Amino acid sequence: MNDLxxxxxxxRVTYTTEEGxxxxxxxxxxxxxxxxxxxxxxxxxxxxxxxxxxxMQLVPDPPGKIEKGTIRFxxxxxxxxxxxxMRRVRGNRISxxxxxxxxxxxxxxxxxxxxxxxxTLHQKLTQKQASRKAKDMLKLVGIQEARAGDYPHxxxxxxxxxxxxxxxxxxxxxxxxxxxxxTALDVTIQAQVLELMxxxxxxxxxxxxxxxxxxxxxxxxxxxxAIMYAGTVVETASTENLFSRPLHPYxxxxxxxxxxxxxxxxxxxxxxxxxxxxxxxxxxxxxxxxCPSAAPICSQRSPVMIENEPGHRVNCMIYEGLVPEE
Amino acid sequence: xxxxxLRRVLLLIPVMVGVSFVVFTIMFFTPGDPAKILLGERAPxxxxxxxxxxMGLDDPFFVQYARFVTNALRGDLGRSLTTRRPASxxxxxxxxxxxxxxxxxxxxxVLIGIPIGIVSATRQYSLFxxxxxxxxxxxxxxxxFWQGIMMVLLFSIYLRWFPSSGYGTFAHLIMPALTIGTSxxxxxxxxxxxxxxxxxxxxxxxxxxxxxLSEHLVITRHxxxxxxxxxxxxxxxxxxxxxxxxxxTETIFSWPGVGRLMVDAIRQRDYPVVQGGVLLLALTFSVVxxxxxxxxxxxxxxxxxxxx
Amino acid sequence: xxxxxxNVVTADVDxxxxxxxxxxxxxxxxxxxxxDTRRGRSQWAEVWRRLRRNWMAMFGLAxxxxxxxxxxxxxxxxxxxxxxQNLRRIAxxxxxxxxxxxxxxxxxxxxxxxxxxxxxxxxxxVAVSISLILGGTLGALAGYxxxxxxxxxxxxxxxxxxxxxxxxxxxxxxxxxxxxxxVMVAVGIATIPVYARIVKASVISIKEQEYIEAARAIGxxxxxxxxxxxxxxxxxxxxxxxxxxxxxxxxxxxxxxFIGLGIEPPTPEWGAMLSSGRHLIRRAPHVATFPxxxxxxxxxxxxxxxxxxxxxxxxxxxx
Numbered sequence: 001m002n003d004l005x006x007x008x009x010x011x012r013v014t015y016t017t018e019e020g021x022x023x024x025x026x027x028x029x030x031x032x033x034x035x036x037x038x039x040x041x042x043x044x045x046x047x048x049x050x051x052x053x054x055x056m057q058l059v060p061d062p063p064g065k066i067e068k069g070t071i072r073f074x075x076x077x078x079x080x081x082x083x084x085x086m087r088r089v090r091g092n093r094i095s096x097x098x099x100x101x102x103x104x105x106x107x108x109x110x111x112x113x114x115x116x117x118x119x120t121l122h123q124k125l126t127q128k129q130a131s132r133k134a135k136d137m138l139k140l141v142g143i144q145e146a147r148a149g150d151y152p153h154x155x156x157x158x159x160x161x162x163x164x165x166x167x168x169x170x171x172x173x174x175x176x177x178x179x180x181x182x183t184a185l186d187v188t189i190q191a192q193v194l195e196l197m198x199x200x201x202x203x204x205x206x207x208x209x210x211x212x213x214x215x216x217x218x219x220x221x222x223x224x225x226a227i228m229y230a231g232t233v234v235e236t237a238s239t240e241n242l243f244s245r246p247l248h249p250y251x252x253x254x255x256x257x258x259x260x261x262x263x264x265x266x267x268x269x270x271x272x273x274x275x276x277x278x279x280x281x282x283x284x285x286x287x288x289x290x291c292p293s294a295a296p297i298c299s300q301r302s303p304v305m306i307e308n309e310p311g312h313r314v315n316c317m318i319y320e321g322l323v324p325e326e
Numbered sequence: 327x328x329x330x331x332l333r334r335v336l337l338l339i340p341v342m343v344g345v346s347f348v349v350f351t352i353m354f355f356t357p358g359d360p361a362k363i364l365l366g367e368r369a370p371x372x373x374x375x376x377x378x379x380x381m382g383l384d385d386p387f388f389v390q391y392a393r394f395v396t397n398a399l400r401g402d403l404g405r406s407l408t409t410r411r412p413a414s415x416x417x418x419x420x421x422x423x424x425x426x427x428x429x430x431x432x433x434x435x436v437l438i439g440i441p442i443g444i445v446s447a448t449r450q451y452s453l454f455x456x457x458x459x460x461x462x463x464x465x466x467x468x469x470x471f472w473q474g475i476m477m478v479l480l481f482s483i484y485l486r487w488f489p490s491s492g493y494g495t496f497a498h499l500i501m502p503a504l505t506i507g508t509s510x511x512x513x514x515x516x517x518x519x520x521x522x523x524x525x526x527x528x529x530x531x532x533x534x535x536x537x538x539l540s541e542h543l544v545i546t547r548h549x550x551x552x553x554x555x556x557x558x559x560x561x562x563x564x565x566x567x568x569x570x571x572x573x574x575t576e577t578i579f580s581w582p583g584v585g586r587l588m589v590d591a592i593r594q595r596d597y598p599v600v601q602g603g604v605l606l607l608a609l610t611f612s613v614v615x616x617x618x619x620x621x622x623x624x625x626x627x628x629x630x631x632x633x634x
Numbered sequence: 635x636x637x638x639x640x641n642v643v644t645a646d647v648d649x650x651x652x653x654x655x656x657x658x659x660x661x662x663x664x665x666x667x668x669x670d671t672r673r674g675r676s677q678w679a680e681v682w683r684r685l686r687r688n689w690m691a692m693f694g695l696a697x698x699x700x701x702x703x704x705x706x707x708x709x710x711x712x713x714x715x716x717x718x719q720n721l722r723r724i725a726x727x728x729x730x731x732x733x734x735x736x737x738x739x740x741x742x743x744x745x746x747x748x749x750x751x752x753x754x755x756x757x758x759x760v761a762v763s764i765s766l767i768l769g770g771t772l773g774a775l776a777g778y779x780x781x782x783x784x785x786x787x788x789x790x791x792x793x794x795x796x797x798x799x800x801x802x803x804x805x806x807x808x809x810x811x812x813x814x815x816x817v818m819v820a821v822g823i824a825t826i827p828v829y830a831r832i833v834k835a836s837v838i839s840i841k842e843q844e845y846i847e848a849a850r851a852i853g854x855x856x857x858x859x860x861x862x863x864x865x866x867x868x869x870x871x872x873x874x875x876x877x878x879x880x881x882x883x884x885x886x887x888x889x890x891x892f893i894g895l896g897i898e899p900p901t902p903e904w905g906a907m908l909s910s911g912r913h914l915i916r917r918a919p920h921v922a923t924f925p926x927x928x929x930x931x932x933x934x935x936x937x938x939x940x941x942x943x944x945x946x947x948x949x950x951x952x953x
Contacts, residue, residue, distance in 0.1 A: 088538060345797055612796045
């Protein structure tokens with residue numbers, strides 16, 4: 001059971017912009033067990049996508065730069081790999097599904113070719129076999145194989161995302177990173193695509209990181225959750241644990257801002273304030289300006305990750321015993 | 327696809343009618359009596375008047391225009407006032423030389439512009455990129471007639487590599503082609519670079535990288551085809567500017583093309599030749615743009631699909 | 635002829651349509667806009683701030699300012715009168731008395747280049763103004779009213795576009811004769827379609843905006859809406875195209891003069907000076923060289939500024 005597939009330690013990724021250095025990800029730890037599905041949750045700009053791109057080593061450079069940290073995948077140090085070696089990992093052992101299916105497929109190449117391309121690149125197959133496999137992949141995601149010769153603009157958004165899934169799974173990767181795969185889709189299509197991903201994950205036994213800002217999706221699909229805020233993970237736990245006992249004030253805030261069907265609530269309690277300007281992050285705990293429990297110490301030192309109970313870790317000084325809970 | 331081509335060809339007709347109208351109108355108001363030019367300044371008034379009637383120069387504007395268009399459709403552009411030969415004959419005799427020059431210019435522009443643009447984009451902010459962008463900017467800033475003269479000075483007079491003027495051999499073609507192609511090469515370099523940079527930051531390029539493709543394949547297979555789509559349009563437009571630029575370049579190198587014929591015709595007020603020349607070059611430009619549009623549709627499946 | 639600007643505009647439109655993908659990396663521009671509005675900078679102050687940081691553009695601007703002053707104070711700066719002929723010093727190479735030498739009639743080339751700046755700048759700016767006013771009006775009407783008017787105007791523009799612009803200018807000048815005014819008009823008319831298209835595109839994109847609806851709701855007239863609301867909002871592409879257009883106009887006018895159809899002697903015009911030096915190219919290459927250098931420097935500076943303005947006016951396009 002304890003088979004660590006992905007282990008990110010102390011990751012820091014920055015972007016150099018005209019307005020100064022943007023720290024997109026800092027001090028980030030994240031673990032994923034083999035066979036597990038992890039939900040990576042946070043607001044827009046929390047650094048979820050950057051984290052995913054760092055694992056793929058696709059952070060655009062310049063302006064982006066992985067400044068420090070380690071990323072171990074199945075025991076191998078990814079950041080130490082040469083370009084050539086990393087290319088054999090990408091699309092083969094780790095693959096990714098992107099947020100916007102409308103722009104993520106190449107408009108001038110047929111979908112069949114775009115799937116086939118990944119297969120021929122990583123597997124020793126003849127052209128014919130690869131083309132056969134690409135068609136099988138299309139069938140697997142519920143698209144007629146006759147449409148392999150069509151171009152992306154001939155498909156709807158949901159269908160294109162299916163193509164994206166087929167492409168990502170074509171080499172049977174050990175890890176699939178799905179970056180808000182359903183955000184850009186219609187609500188009815190979202191459920192279908194999510195269901196498809198869940199089914200294929202179970203069939204193929206792929207481990208998965210699902211990036212989302214939708215806690216409902218997490219509850220449905222994920223085994224465990226990592227909550228991100230302003231570039232770092234503030235709380236990780238099993239889905240069950242996190243939903244029944246959220247610890248971090250930010251996590252609690254997230255739940256407080258979702259309407260509940262069970263209880264009668266007069267009004268939602270959104271988290272006050274906005275995400276900090278990434279060029280001017282607050283000192284100490286990054287959440288303190290918005291935190292209802294904030295104490296003076298919160299702006300003076302950074303919190304340390306505490307394992308509050310087995311498997312439930314939180315990055316808040318309340319649990320270090322330094323700040324009284326409100 | 328056939329429907330698309332047919333549609334484009336049909337669209338050409340009203341445009342050419344419009345062009346003929348504009349050209350005819352400009353020449354109609356040109357001062358100077360063609361009959362007098364034909365007969366010479368000292369011809370008796372009665373003779374001039376007789377010729378005017380014979381040529382239909384006293385007819386109303388629209389009658390004359392209608393005659394011009396019907397004649398033009400039959401390939402009759404009138405007679406040159408200086409050589410008395412049909413203007414169309416004069417023009418067609420010179421046309422191949424102009425096409426040769428323009429085609430060579432486009433070739434120079436494409437062969438220089440596209441590769442440099444691609445390399446610049448893939449090495450953005452490198453020394454190569456900076457240098458080629460400055461050179462490209464100088465290239466678009468240089469008047470081509472001046473560049474032509476400077477090339478004659480350097481390559482014909484000082485170095486004696488190429489003949490300074492004339493027509494016929496490959497050596498004669500080199501300097502005119504470089505002169506006429508330089509600014510287009512610079513323009514295409516800049517366009518290719520910005521088009522590539524735009525394409526390279528698209529999501530589907532990230533997808534291609536996420537598949538594990540080598541940078542070489544990402545550029546040649548995924549980026550280039552998309553980047554070329556706007557560049558093809560630019561190349562087509564450049565062809566038109568080269569046809570216009572031919573007037574100047576041909577003058578410098580004594581290139582026996584339509585452009586030089588027109589400049590001479592303007593000096594001698596030989597208006598049927600000027601009229602016909604503008605018409606011929608505009609038609610050529612329009613046909614080239616039509617071909618470019620068809621090519622464009624062939625490369626971009628999104629356009630092809632519209633006319634399936 | 636030189637063509638940069640026409641293409642640049644198509645590129646601009648393309649790039650704008652494609653937009654930026656949503657990603658963490660794309661966040662910086664959004665942040666930048668946010669912080670700027672917070673600081674309460676006006677749009678133009680912001681454009682100037684960005685332009686000022688682009689040293690290439692500032693270099694171009696500096697050269698243009700110098701050329702402007704040269705043109706205005708030509709009488710003071712020029713060492714000789716541009717007409718004074720010295721038949722004993724025909725086509726003399728550069729010397730201490732004549733820094734850039736003398737031309738085929740023994741006139742001081744430097745002085746003629748200095749006076750020539752006047753002609754070129756006039757031609758450039760007046761031609762672009764003609765083009766902009768006529769083309770802009772046509773484009774605004776076509777875009778605002780649409781329908782049949784749009785159809786008629788734009789088909790006419792297609793016709794003009796089918797004739798390479800230098801050829802159209804040549805045809806007009808050959809019909810109506812050379813001279814400063816005719817050259818300006820000819821060059822201006824030849825580039826009308828470029829501005830008509832730009833203005834029409836901006837008008838169409840702006841006219842559906844809600845604040846236009848609002849203006850209409852409170853009873854603003856069409857003319858007022860076009861002048862007060864739509865034009866200011868289509869300034870960015872117009873300014874960029876205008877700057878590059880001045881460069882193209884100067885080149886076109888010089889080209890016309892070069893083939894003897896433009897500005898007539900003894901007015902010192904760079905293209906005409908170059909043309910007169912052409913026949914001396916073996917004996918006195920400097921006569922043709924220096925006017926060309928003057929043209930090139932001017933055009934180069936305008937292109938630098940135009941590129942810089944484009945980046946400054948639309949930071950998203952900046953790489």
